[in-house]
Amino acid sequence: MQAVVVSKTDWKSPVVEFFCEEDVRKVEFFDNEMKAEIQKFINSGLFSGKKFEIVPVTNHSKKIVILAGCGKTKELSPTQMRIITAKLVHSQVISGYNTIQIIPMKGRDSEIAEGVVIGGYTWEKYLTEKAPGPSKAMIKSSNVKEVEKIIFIAESVNYARDLVNDDSDFMNSVQIEREVKKLVSGKKGFSVKVLEEKELKKLGLNLILAVNGASPYPPKLIIAKYNGGKGKYTAFVGKGVTYDSGGLGLKPSEYMKYMRDDIGGVAVLMGVMRNVIKFRPKKNFIFALPLVENMIGSKAYKTGKIIKSYSGKTVEVEHTDAEGRLILADALAYVDKNYKPETMIDIATLTGACITALGYDYMALMSRDDELADSLLKSGQKTNDRMWRMPLYPELLDYLKTKDADINTLGPPRVASVITAGEFLSRFVGNTRWAHIDIGAAVFVNDDHRWYFGHGATGKGVRILTDFILSH
Ligand code: BES
Ligand code: MN
Ligand code: ZN
Numbered sequence: 001m002q003a004v005v006v007s008k009t010d011w012k013s014p015v016v017e018f019f020c021e022e023d024v025r026k027v028e029f030f031d032n033e034m035k036a037e038i039q040k041f042i043n044s045g046l047f048s049g050k051k052f053e054i055v056p057v058t059n060h061s062k063k064i065v066i067l068a069g070c071g072k073t074k075e076l077s078p079t080q081m082r083i084i085t086a087k088l089v090h091s092q093v094i095s096g097y098n099t100i101q102i103i104p105m106k107g108r109d110s111e112i113a114e115g116v117v118i119g120g121y122t123w124e125k126y127l128t129e130k131a132p133g134p135s136k137a138m139i140k141s142s143n144v145k146e147v148e149k150i151i152f153i154a155e156s157v158n159y160a161r162d163l164v165n166d167d168s169d170f171m172n173s174v175q176i177e178r179e180v181k182k183l184v185s186g187k188k189g190f191s192v193k194v195l196e197e198k199e200l201k202k203l204g205l206n207l208i209l210a211v212n213g214a215s216p217y218p219p220k221l222i223i224a225k226y227n228g229g230k231g232k233y234t235a236f237v238g239k240g241v242t243y244d245s246g247g248l249g250l251k252p253s254e255y256m257k258y259m260r261d262d263i264g265g266v267a268v269l270m271g272v273m274r275n276v277i278k279f280r281p282k283k284n285f286i287f288a289l290p291l292v293e294n295m296i297g298s299k300a301y302k303t304g305k306i307i308k309s310y311s312g313k314t315v316e317v318e319h320t321d322a323e324g325r326l327i328l329a330d331a332l333a334y335v336d337k338n339y340k341p342e343t344m345i346d347i348a349t350l351t352g353a354c355i356t357a358l359g360y361d362y363m364a365l366m367s368r369d370d371e372l373a374d375s376l377l378k379s380g381q382k383t384n385d386r387m388w389r390m391p392l393y394p395e396l397l398d399y400l401k402t403k404d405a406d407i408n409t410l411g412p413p414r415v416a417s418v419i420t421a422g423e424f425l426s427r428f429v430g431n432t433r434w435a436h437i438d439i440g441a442a443v444f445v446n447d448d449h450r451w452y453f454g455h456g457a458t459g460k461g462v463r464i465l466t467d468f469i470l471s472h
Contacts, residue, residue: 001089001120003113003154005147006101006138013099013138014056014064016088018112020073020105024049030103034063041067051075052084054091066093070105078111078384079451085115086452090133099136109141110150117154118459119452123165153275153466157459160271164443164457168243168260172217173291176240176266180222180289183270187277189228195221205310205334207326208290210317214300215293217242221331222289224273229282232342235335236272236465238265239324239348240291247294247320248303255352257446261457262324264349264443266291271462272469281469286339290331294323306405310334311428316405324350325409325421329428336430343372344429345468347437347461353417354440360450362388363442363460366422367435376435379467385460387437396423437461 009015009030017029024042029035037059041047047055051071058064068088070076076084085102094100104112116137124130141147163171163179171179177194184190197218200209205221212219241262245251251259266289273287301307305317307326311333315326328346335344354364363380365387367373373389380387399411399420407427411420422436442460445453 001116001134002136003116003151004136004138005141005144005151007140007142007144009101009103009138009140011063013097013101014066014094015101015103016066016068016094017103018068018070018084018105018108019049020070020076021049022073029065031063033059034065038065038067052087054088054093056093066100081108081111082115082119082452085112086119086454089116089120089137094134095132097134099138100134101138101140103140109139109143109147113139113147113150114154115452117151118157119454121158121161121454123161123456125166152278153463156271156274156466157462159274160267160459160462161457163267163270164261164264166260168263168293171260171263172242172293173220173240174217176242176263176289176291177220177222180224180270183273184224184277189226189280190277191225193223193225195223203310203334204308205330206307207309207315207330208292210301210305210307211241211247211294211323211326212292214247214295214297217293220291221334222291224287224289226276226285226287228276228280229284231284233284233286233339235286235288235339235341235344236269237288237290237328237331237335237344237346238267238269239328239346239350240266240289241324241327242291242293244294244321244323245296247323248296248300249320250296251321258444261444262349264439264457265347267457268347268439268459268461268465271459272465275462275466276469279470283469285469286335286341288331288335290327292323292327294320309428313407313427314405316402316408318408318410322409322421324348325424328425332425332434333428336432341432343433345376345435345437345465346425347439347465349440349443350421350438351418351440354438357390357418358388358441360441360445362386363464364418364438365389365435366392366419366438368392368426369433369435372433372435375472376437376464376468379464379471383463383467385463386442387464390419390422392419392422392426396420397427400424
C-alpha cells in the first residue's frame, strides 16, 4: 500500500480518524456538520473508541468518516498503534475504496505511516486474484519531512520482504546479483564486485564452496562498496542461503517448507542499501553478500568433513544444517582481511533456537563490544524493531572443541545454540569490533499473522540497521 503525506483532507475519499476511549466524548473534528453526525454515533453507544472498533459514519452528502478505536490511551504503545492501523487498512469497511485519507492522533503520524506501509503489505505475486482494498493512503501531517522518511524506510522493509517471499528458484544467486546491480547501478558512491566460483576457489573460500556443493546455482560473494565520506569502513555481512534443505542432514518437511527465508540477512542488507542510496550518509560501507543454496546430492558436502576456511582455521562439519555460520565465517574473514573495516556487523537467519529463546518478536544480538551493542540496542528501541542482547564469553569456545579440527561447527545439541553459533562466528573476525544479529525467529511469519506483519517475511532488521547507519 502506497502512502503519501498531505497537508489537508477533502471528501473525495473516506477520511479515517483515530480515537482513544478517553477522548471519544470530547470528539474534535474538523467538519462541524460531520461532527454532529459522529456525536450521534457516540451518544447512542455505536462507537466508544474501544481497540479495533471500526465504524463508518456518513451524512446525506458524500462525506464518509471512518471512526477507528484505539482503546485506552495508556495502553496505546507505538507497536499497538501500528497494529491498529494495520487492522484498519485491511478492514472490510474500506475495502471498496481505492484511496483513504487518515488523520492521525497527535504525535502518532510516524507510527501510523508504518502501520499503513508495513501493515498494509501483502505478498500476492503468485495469486491470480488479489484481495480487494485501497492501494493508497493519504496521511495528514505537518511533519512532512519526518513522515516521508519513515515511509521511505518502511518501503525498504517491504522491498526486503519481496526478496524473501519470492520463490527460491527464481530468487537464486544469479537473480540476487541482478537485483543488487539494478539497485545500485549508477548510484553515486556505489560499486559492486562479484567473486564467482573460480575466484572463490582460487582465494580459498572453501566454506562457501562446500555449502553450495549440491546446488545447480553458482555460489557468489557479492561485495557492494559505498564511499560517502572519509574514514574506515563499517562492514555488513548477510547470510544468503537462497534455500536451506538442511543438506545431507535433511530437515523434516515441516521445518523445510519456509526455508526460502534463509536469504533473510541478504534481503535486509539490500533494504538498508536502498536507504543508503536515498539518504547518502557521509560514511563508508561494505555490504558483503555470500550466496549459496544448501542442497542434497552426490556433490553435497558431508557430515564429518574437515574444511580449511579462508581464515586458515580448519572446521569440522558436525551437521550440514549448520551451514549459515560456515558461509558467514568465510565472508567475515574475507572482509576483515581485505577491507580492514573498523566495525563488522553480520545479520543472519542463523538458528531456530532463537525462536525458543526469545520468541518471534525479538532479534538476538551478540557482541563483545558494549558500546557497539548499546548503539544497536538503542536503534532497536527507537524503531521498535525489537532486539535483545545475549551473552558471549570466552569459555563458550569449550563447546566447540573437537579432536579432528581447529573448531567444530556446533556445540552439544540443545545447549545454548544461539550463543554457541555467535561464539563460532566470533572466531573469524580477528580483533575487529563486531556484532552478530540472529533473525532466525524474526524473519518470517509462517502462521496466520503476527501483529502488524501479516503473513510471510517481516523485513525485521532493516529499520534497526538504517537507524544505526544514519545516527552514528
Ligand atoms: N536456517 C536455519 C535456521 C532457521 C530455522 C531459520 C528456522 C529460520 C527458521 C539454520 O541454517 C539451521 O538449520 N539451523 C539449525 C542448526 C542445527 C542443525 C544445530 C537449527 O537451528 O535447527
Ligand atoms: Mn540450516
Ligand atoms: Zn540456514
